Amino acid sequence: MAIKVRIPTPLQSLTERQSEVRADGQNLREVLADLEAKFPGFQKRLYDDEGNLRRFVNIYVNDEDIRFLKGEDTALSEKDEVSIVPAIAGGN
Numbered sequence: 001m002a003i004k005v006r007i008p009t010p011l012q013s014l015t016e017r018q019s020e021v022r023a024d025g026q027n028l029r030e031v032l033a034d035l036e037a038k039f040p041g042f043q044k045r046l047y048d049d050e051g052n053l054r055r056f057v058n059i060y061v062n063d064e065d066i067r068f069l070k071g072e073d074t075a076l077s078e079k080d081e082v083s084i085v086p087a088i089a090g091g092n
Contacts, residue, residue, distance in 0.1 A: 003031050003076050006083040014039045023082075028061065029072040031082060046084070056087040 002022040007015050015021050016039075023038065025031035036043040046057050053059070059066045060083040066074050076082070 001026065001076075001078050003078065004081045005031065005035065006081065008084055008086050010086055011042070011045060011084065014042050014045070025076060027070075027072070027076055028059065028066060028074045028082065031076060032072070058085045058087060059083070060085065 002024055005021050005023050007019055007021060009019075012019060021035070021038070023031045023034040025034050032043065032046065046053060048054050053072070061069060061074055061076065061080055063083075066072070
């Protein structure tokens with residue numbers, strides 16, 4: 001099942017400059033694995049050396065932060081949209 005995934009600008013160099021791609025999977029973990037299969041190097045940008053999602057990477061399913069759902073085990077359907085959003089720091 002193909003899920004729409006929105007890709008942030010810093011990661012678009014891995015997706016041939018595409019801001020949206022389709023990835024297969026029943027849950028977020030499978031979708032992220034499919035992104036790695038289609039775009040090698042993708043997971044390295046999302047995961048740390050221990051295999052955990054990096055703290056500065058925020059992932060949303062239909063505008064819901066996966067931290068408040070079931071994390072990478074969040075079930076997905078074809079109607080769902082996944083957004084990967086890198087945290088932005090700044091200020092004075």
